[in-house]
Amino acid sequence: MPVDNIFKDDASEEKGERARLASFVGAMAIADLVKTTLGPKGMDKILQSTGRGHEVTVTNDGATILKSLHIDNAAAKVLVDISKVQDDEVGDGTTSVVVLAGELLREAEKLVAAKIHPMTIISGYRMAAECARDALLRKVVDNKADSERFKSDLMKIAKTTLSSKILSQDKEHFAQLAVDAVMRLQGSTNLESIQIIKKPGGSLKDSFLDEGFILDKKIGLGQPKRIENAKILVANTAMDTDKVKIYGARVRVDSMSKVAEIEGAEKGKMREKVQKIIGHGINCFVNRQLIYNFPEELFADAGILAIEHADFDGIERLALVTGGEIASTFDNPESVKLGHCDLIEEIMIGEDKLIHFSGVELGQACTIVLRGASHHVLDEAERSLHDALCVLSQTVNDSRVLLGGGWPEMIMAKEVDELAKKTPGKKSHAIEAFSRALLTIPTIIADNAGLDSAELVAQLRAEHHKEGCTAGIDVISGTVGDMAERGISEAFKVKQAVLLSATEAAEMILRVDEIITCAPRQRENRM
Numbered sequence: 472m473p474v475d476n477i478f479k480d481d482a483s484e485e486k487g488e489r490a491r492l493a494s495f496v497g498a499m500a501i502a503d504l505v506k507t508t509l510g511p512k513g514m515d516k517i518l519q520s521t522g523r524g525h526e527v528t529v530t531n532d533g534a535t536i537l538k539s540l541h542i543d544n545a546a547a548k549v550l551v552d553i554s555k556v557q558d559d560e561v562g563d564g565t566t567s568v569v570v571l572a573g574e575l576l577r578e579a580e581k582l583v584a585a586k587i588h589p590m591t592i593i594s595g596y597r598m599a600a601e602c603a604r605d606a607l608l609r610k611v612v613d614n615k616a617d618s619e620r621f622k623s624d625l626m627k628i629a630k631t632t633l634s635s636k637i638l639s640q641d642k643e644h645f646a647q648l649a650v651d652a653v654m655r656l657q658g659s660t661n662l663e664s665i666q667i668i669k670k671p672g673g674s675l676k677d678s679f680l681d682e683g684f685i686l687d688k689k690i691g692l693g694q695p696k697r698i699e700n701a702k703i704l705v706a707n708t709a710m711d712t713d714k715v716k717i718y719g720a721r722v723r724v725d726s727m728s729k730v731a732e733i734e735g736a737e738k739g740k741m742r743e744k745v746q747k748i749i750g751h752g753i754n755c756f757v758n759r760q761l762i763y764n765f766p767e768e769l770f771a772d773a774g775i776l777a778i779e780h781a782d783f784d785g786i787e788r789l790a791l792v793t794g795g796e797i798a799s800t801f802d803n804p805e806s807v808k809l810g811h812c813d814l815i816e817e818i819m820i821g822e823d824k825l826i827h828f829s830g831v832e833l834g835q836a837c838t839i840v841l842r843g844a845s846h847h848v849l850d851e852a853e854r855s856l857h858d859a860l861c862v863l864s865q866t867v868n869d870s871r872v873l874l875g876g877g878w879p880e881m882i883m884a885k886e887v888d889e890l891a892k893k894t895p896g897k898k899s900h901a902i903e904a905f906s907r908a909l910l911t912i913p914t915i916i917a918d919n920a921g922l923d924s925a926e927l928v929a930q931l932r933a934e935h936h937k938e939g940c941t942a943g944i945d946v947i948s949g950t951v952g953d954m955a956e957r958g959i960s961e962a963f964k965v966k967q968a969v970l971l972s973a974t975e976a977a978e979m980i981l982r983v984d985e986i987i988t989c990a991p992r993q994r995e996n997r998m
Contacts, residue, residue: 515531
């Protein structure tokens with residue numbers, strides 16, 4: 472006897488062809504959504520939240536766009552996830568990975584319609600991905616041994632990464648900032664010691680790199696404005712007068728003198744706490760929470776600079792770069808690790824006063840100060856610079872470099888085509904499809920620049936049949952150009968991550984033959 476439905480009323484399922492089609496359509500829709508942002512001439516998107524305040528974000532960063540979407544399609548969520556992982560892992564290629572996965576599924580849809588089994592397609596895609604990766608490995612250049620050429624490679628990679636961003640007009644300036652900041656890390660991939668501060672005003676070109684740490688706070692009245700050989704205690708503790716903490720407690724007094732006594736007792740407790748802090752032999756106290764007037768006066772009398780209400784990221788980073796630890800109790804001075812720096816002083820950036828820590832213990836620490844016309848411009852500039860910093864820090868570790876401008880995709884497509892000709896059976900169709908999907912990246916880059924993509928990709932294909940070809944799409948001149956001459960380079964790690972992540976995501980979605988939508992579990996009514 473056939474079972475019509477084994478699920479409860481609120482659950483549903485889609486099987487076979489319907490499930491596969493729903494997955495393909497969702498993934499391709501996500502790829503089409505970010506496709507127009509790809510390349511140096513890609514367009515931006517305005518993201519407007521429907522919540523309170525209707526915040527607006529202007530960006531062309533694939534991961535930022537996809538993170539902001541509320542998606543209902545399961546396959547589309549897989550692509551959003553690979554974009555996020557790409558952003559966390561290497562910083563760039565977030566749009567490319569989604570577009571390539573979408574194109575692989577578009578090709579797979581045609582193959583499934585031609586009665587080729589999904590497992591055959593997956594097997595072909597795996598062979599093609601391996602072949603494409605090997606093709607890239609044969610073409611990589613590694614200049615790590617030659618420091619001058621390696622620094623030049625880093626500059627080229629930074630400029631290529633920034634070309635598609637809001638910073639493209641001043642990419643030379645920002646590429647230099649990013650390279651200088653990353654070279655200070657001395658091979659570490661920990662970007663925590665590079666701080667980015669955004670200050671509206673001026674133009675993007677006014678942005679600069681400062682060797683030291685800048686805290687976005689003012690020095691209070693009556694406090695020392697300059698401290699040399701600073702011993703810094705970084706804390707997260709309440710510095711208001713210790714109120715009676717019992718909920719709903721009331722105190723009855725029969726005279727004003729008793730009120731003064733209670734107030735005096737509270738002040739005495741606070742004075743004791745301040746004395747314990749001063750007893751650590753410090754000359755600068757930075758607190759996560761507010762410091763009220765009375766303890767602030769006590770610190771000022773002792774000649775100690777007290778900085779209040781530093782944001783949590785700020786004090787964590789300050790503790791890291793000065794070599795201290797965040798304290799919350801002060802009974803045992805020997806268990807508290809103090810931070811140190813050569814000089815603390817107040818500086819002006821635009822109209823704002825900030826506190827500058829120079830000569831910090833963590834020598835590689837630095838601050839990039841971004842200037843710009845508005846908060847929207849600064850937010851997008853920060854995202855762009857963060858991408859460049861991520862790519863550069865990864866390249867310092869894995870120094871293999873490729874040319875850009877669609878050159879890697881043409882190299883991979885050519886090798887994959889050769890493999891398809893040698894492979895017998897239906898797998899060859901899947902391998903050919905993989906090659907066509909790779910060619911869509913240079914096609915989209917050309918389309919987004921308003922160029923004739925069919926003509927340019929045909930020219931590129933002809934060029935790549937010559938030995939040692941370095942041709943790619945030059946969107947500035949609108950022609951096929953020599954990428955080595957124009958200094959357009961990309962990190963091998965980014966390209967490899969795009970290729971493998973997109974293939975794995977396409978494979979995962981191809982395996983789907985049923986989508987089961989479960990209803991949320993109902994809470995039992997125990998009344």
